[in-house]
Amino acid sequence: MRMGDRLPAGVRITEVVRETPSVSTIWFDHRFSFNPGQFVMVWVPGIDEVPMALSSQSSITVQKAGDATAALLSMKKGDQIGIRGPFGNGFSQKDDTLAIAGGVGAAPLLPLAMTGVVSTFVLGARTADELLFRKSLEKVTELRIMTDDGSAGNLGFAMKAMDDLSLDLYSQVCVCGPEKMMSAILLRLSEEGLEERGKFSLHRYMKCGCGVCGSCCIDPSGLRVCSEGPVFSGEMLLDCEFGHYSRDGSGRRRPV
Ligand SMILES: Cc1cc2nc3c(=O)[nH]c(=O)nc-3n(C[C@H](O)[C@H](O)[C@H](O)COP(=O)(O)OP(=O)(O)OC[C@H]3O[C@@H](n4cnc5c(N)ncnc54)[C@H](O)[C@@H]3O)c2cc1C
Ligand code: FES
Structure with missing residues (x-):
């Protein structure tokens, strides 16, 4: 409904x-x-x-x-x-998807994995007990765990897992997590000429949620995260505020 x-x-x-x-x-x-x-x-x-x-x-x-x-x-x-x-738009459901989640960023990616299209899922968290949806994800995809302190899986940030993957074998790379993590992943994809395969779910301050108030617009394009997003492809996020700053409820810039 x-x-x-x-x-x-x-x-x-x-x-x-x-x-x-x-x-x-x-x-x-x-x-x-x-x-x-x-x-x-x-x-x-x-x-x-x-x-x-x-x-x-x-x-x-x-x-x-x-x-x-x-x-x-x-x-x-x-x-x-x-x-x-x-x-908003959500993720496309394409076979052979790579998903990369940091922390609570796993929330929008769990239902994508449940459709069966995610062949590899990189789940990152600070520590082992902060890994979200580990058991559910293990049942539906090849799960690769990364923790900042090495208490589970491999030691390091989620994007480090990309070193062991052939990125061009995936139809898309769906990402949600802290913006610093997402912008580092975009940089990595663009170094391989694959930025259009990156699909990033953005968090921005929202008032109306349905395209009216303008509080979630991205500089300089003015694209609304609530309506044209929250998922944007990598080439749309090159050369914009993404990875640099967002705005708070009164419109002031806050560094990412
Ligand atoms: C599309 C979308 C999906 C989301 N999905 C989830 C989800 O599944 N689970 C979840 O836990 N959270 C999710 N969030 C984030 C969640 O909306 C915020 O954490 C929440 O609005 C914070 O409200 P609050 O009153 O608890 O904290 P507030 O008091 O509003 O904020 C706490 C602190 O965070 C800062 N802050 C809040 N929002 C932003 C922002 N957009 N940019 C920069 N700084 C900010 C505030 O300035 C303040 O310092 C999502 C956000 C968006 C846009
Ligand atoms: S939250 Fe109002 S336009 Fe996006």
């Missing part, structure tokens, strides 16, 4: 599952028809409305950042939240 674009519709929380020490999945009593990588605007009563990728037809997977995410993480079965969407 699709909820309204303008007004949130209420859904009831059915379960909150702790995935890692800092991330939980919130399940609710509606099933959305969506393309992996699309997001919803989640209204947290009395606090704020924030964008969240759908991690399945009936869930979002949340990491604490500030007030709204802290409130979401404190919610219990039976609590109500409001949802608008799904919004």
Whole structure:
């Protein structure tokens, strides 16, 4: 089902599952028809409305950042939240996809892997206990683990796993994670002339979520992350603010 674009519709929380020490999945009593990588605007009563990728037809997977995410993480079965969407474009479902996720960036990539198109999935996290969706991913794809401290898989950042892969064998490289990680991956792909195969899911401050307010526009093109994104191909992100800065709620630049 699709909820309204303008007004949130209420859904009831059915379960909150702790995935890692800092991330939980919130399940609710509606099933959305969506393309992996699309997001919803989640209204947290009395606090704020924030964008969240759908991690399945009936869930979002949340990491604490500030007030709204802290409130979401404190919610219990039976609590109500409001949802608008799904919004945005999402990832294309092409066979022989390489997915690369850092931290909670695994949330929009899990449903893509569940379709069976991801042949290799690189999952990165700071430590072993922060690896998100490890067990689910192991069942559906060849999983390569990277941790910053070497406590699981190989030692190093997620992009280091690219050294052992023949990138030109993949139809696309779908990426979500910290922007520094994503911009380093774009640089690496462009060094091999493969930037158009990179598909990057961007996080930007969002107010309306549906193309009206302009708060999520990327300099200098003005492309709206909520409408033309959140997934952009690598060549669209060369020579723009990506990897350098984003804007906060009042439009001020914040370095990435
Ligand atoms: C399309 C999309 C999908 C997302 N999917 C997920 C998801 O699946 N799971 C998840 O945990 N999070 C996701 N996020 C991020 C999530 O929306 C933010 O963490 C949330 O809005 C923070 O709200 P808050 O009130 O908790 O924190 P706030 O108080 O709003 O922010 C906490 C801190 O983070 C900074 N900040 C917040 N948003 C941005 C931004 N866009 N750019 C730069 N700095 C920022 C603030 O300035 C502040 O310092 C997604 C974002 C987008 C745009
Ligand atoms: S959030 Fe309003 S235009 Fe994108």
